[in-house]
Amino acid sequence: MHRFLFFIFLLAIVISCSQKEKKNVSETIKYPNQDAPLALLMRNMFIDMEEMKVSVEEGKSIKQYLEKHKAILTAKPTDANVKSETFQSMGMAYLASLKELENSNKEELLDNYQLLVNSCLACHNNFCPGPVKRINLLKID
Known part of the structure; x- marks a missing residue:
């Protein structure tokens, strides 16, 4: 009887640990550059773009x-090689588009707004294509 209870206890621990591991793996896949x-x-x-x-x-x-x-120009990336002249130029273009949008009349x-979304897509097509599908959700047809 004790062996049976011990086996059930051990099985519960293994299942619990495997479920935690699955959660961490899915979180890593969702946000591979989370830190x-x-x-x-x-x-x-x-x-902010959704708003x-x-x-x-x-x-x-x-x-x-x-x-x-503006922190886009100074925030530390996962890969330091991303912060190239091209990235800086695209970041400046994004900020210029954002300023234009903020000063827009109706x-x-x-x-x-569409120009701003397109500036996001242009940069992500060059540097980090993972979010492109999500950015496309920001488009207004």
């Missing part, structure tokens, strides 16, 4: 995000 400041910033930028999309769809001016998003909102 890099640039990756964290990009996730927050995506959330912008709603504002644009409703024809409302967007909040100011430029100061927060008639320019949609076009300037």
